[in-house]
Amino acid sequence: MRTISAAETAPATYAWSVHAEQLKVKAGRHLAVDGLDLRMQNGVHGLLGPNGAGKTTLMRALATVLRPAGGKLTILGQDVGGRGNLRQARRGLGYLPQEFGFYPRFTVREFVEYMAWLKEMPKHTIPGAAQRAIERVGLTTRADARMKTLSGGMLRRAGIAQAIVNNPLVLLLDEPTVGLDPEQRLDFRELLRDLAVDSCVLVSTHLVEDVVAACTDVLMVNEGRLVFQGDANTLIDHGGPNDAGDSPAERGYSALLRRARNGGVA
Amino acid sequence: MSTHPEPTVLARYAEGDPGLDDAAVWTVESHLETCPDCRARLTGHLTGDTRALLETVAAGIDRGIVAGPAPVRNPRAWSVTGRRWFTVTLAPWLIMTAAMIGCAVLMNVLEPQMPSLVLLLAPVAPLPGVAVAWSRRTDPAWELIAATPAAGLAMLLRRTAVVLAVIMPLLVLAGAYTGTSIALLLAPCLAFTASSIALGALIGVHRAAFVLAALWAAAIVLPTLVTAELPVVLQSGAAPAGWTLVAAVTTGFAVARADLFRRLTSGN
Structure with a gap:
């Protein structure tokens, strides 16, 4: 059993877990996110968009890895756009990059514990929190295997474990379902719903069916701008019988994308 | 922390008095878990049978410690520090x-x-x-x-x-x-x-x-x-x-x- 601190039960003093206004972020010299407005609260948010739409750059900016080139970005009520102190916001963040590196000789448990330590968790809670995170992603039997011996799907799950180890209030997962088999994807959707009860989860993906099945809110970006935000049914409603795609959601996706490319904003 | 139990209640608990109902026993036990003072007071009320039982158990544990394998030093603490610094x-x-x-x-x-x-x-x-x-x-x-x-x-x-x-x-x-x-x-x-x-x-x-x-x-x-x-x-x-x-x-x-x-x- 875990003792709940006063800080955990205190009411939030901010309206949105993630709030971006006219956000601009550069990837190298290219302005990959260009004037994006975004507001997110607790729940699972699916981030859709074609390759090169600025999904990964947006994720990196939200994870406080990249400094925004312009606009305003507030995470958990803390301004993280400028040179302010990022520590408070980072303590409430969990982040799984698209391609994450690791130290190959660490075991899964060592890796998750090391990340928990970097996230400045109280020392005595680290072993328990690491074990819990590893159990939640279903890696218990491989907890003491070295990272270099894991398969692609297992690595992905180890990455998810390090992201959720600190019970983050904002969880950013960039392409978390790559390499997971169909059964694991179902388990992962279950985990997402579970996590979203008390945190804001943003999942970037190419798989429209993942978004429809697991997300309460769908975001679509194109060329660095938000072109759609709404629930899955609204996304489906946008699709007509003549749009490309094999499912209603895919037809909605391609209809929105076509409209965005033609200059209109949904 | 809950209030300390009355000395008479503690004495009846130590004797295993059947007149003490389950709810009262739970209250005493949950208090004892968190209060070293009351645990010390409880030892004053122990009966001869309980003392004999505790001594048998203590002797058994001592024998087990002497006969068993020596504790293994945990190398983990060192490796954790090493991983964090190096x-x-x-x-x-x-x-x-x-x-x-x-x-x-x-x-x-x-x-x-x-x-x-x-x-x-x-x-x-x-x-x-x-x-x-x-x-x-x-x-x-x-x-x-x-x-x-x-x-x-x-x-x-x-x-x-x-x-x-x-x-x-x-x-x-x-x-x-x-x-x-x-x-x-x-x-x-x-x-x-x-x-x-x-x-x-x-x-x-x-x-x-x-x-x-x-x-x-x-x-x-x-x-x-x-x-x-x-x-x-x-x-x-x-x-x-x-x-x-x-x-x-x-x-x-x-x-x-x-x-x-x-x-x-x-x-x-």
């Missing part, structure tokens, strides 16, 4: 630097009339390690680490401390072996390390270390090798004090502008 990516660079210091000592011994190579090498010896201490090119987990609250100047300084903890004893050994002034070896070494971190706040530590090493090679090492005369910055006298001052000023700058290190990836 980054594996540093190892090859530190080995290379150690080899270069070794070569310089060898040259010194073989060609004693030449200006001391150990002296010329000492300032830039820690720079390869400092350059890779926190850089997105060399740290595979940079993106994960850059998003954590621990990322920042403190982490850079911790990794730099590991580099210095390896390089400085090697320099002291090299200095003692070749008869070079230890102060003239260590003060420039510290000054260059601190300067590359301070300059790194502006252009990235990786780049800063490279720039400073190139400057040192062009401005001091090459002329010295050509003229075979030690420059004034490496002669004993005021030089060590000057280097120490540089180290102090640049460290002060880095600490004062710690906010510049919060996003180490930009420029690294």
Whole structure:
């Protein structure tokens, strides 16, 4: 059993877990996110968009890895756009990059514990929190295997474990379902719903069916701008019988994308 | 904490009085778990049977401890500290630097009339390690680490401390072996390390270390090798004090502008 601190039960003093206004972020010299407005609260948010739409750059900016080139970005009520102190916001963040590196000789448990330590968790809670995170992603039997011996799907799950180890209030997962088999994807959707009860989860993906099945809110970006935000049914409603795609959601996706490319904003 | 039970209740609990109902027993037990004073008071009420039972158990445990295997020392604590302080990516660079210091000592011994190579090498010896201490090119987990609250100047300084903890004893050994002034070896070494971190706040530590090493090679090492005369910055006298001052000023700058290190990836 875990003792709940006063800080955990205190009411939030901010309206949105993630709030971006006219956000601009550069990837190298290219302005990959260009004037994006975004507001997110607790729940699972699916981030859709074609390759090169600025999904990964947006994720990196939200994870406080990249400094925004312009606009305003507030995470958990803390301004993280400028040179302010990022520590408070980072303590409430969990982040799984698209391609994450690791130290190959660490075991899964060592890796998750090391990340928990970097996230400045109280020392005595680290072993328990690491074990819990590893159990939640279903890696218990491989907890003491070295990272270099894991398969692609297992690595992905180890990455998810390090992201959720600190019970983050904002969880950013960039392409978390790559390499997971169909059964694991179902388990992962279950985990997402579970996590979203008390945190804001943003999942970037190419798989429209993942978004429809697991997300309460769908975001679509194109060329660095938000072109759609709404629930899955609204996304489906946008699709007509003549749009490309094999499912209603895919037809909605391609209809929105076509409209965005033609200059209109949904 | 709950209120302390009455002494009479405690005495009836110790005797196993069947008149005490379940709810009262639970209350006493849950209180005893958290209150050492009441546990001490409880021992005063113990009956002869309970004492005999406790003594049998204690004797059994003692026998088990004597007969059983000795406790195994847990090596985990050490390895956890090691993993947190020492980054594996540093190892090859530190080995290379150690080899270069070794070569310089060898040259010194073989060609004693030449200006001391150990002296010329000492300032830039820690720079390869400092350059890779926190850089997105060399740290595979940079993106994960850059998003954590621990990322920042403190982490850079911790990794730099590991580099210095390896390089400085090697320099002291090299200095003692070749008869070079230890102060003239260590003060420039510290000054260059601190300067590359301070300059790194502006252009990235990786780049800063490279720039400073190139400057040192062009401005001091090459002329010295050509003229075979030690420059004034490496002669004993005021030089060590000057280097120490540089180290102090640049460290002060880095600490004062710690906010510049919060996003180490930009420029690294």
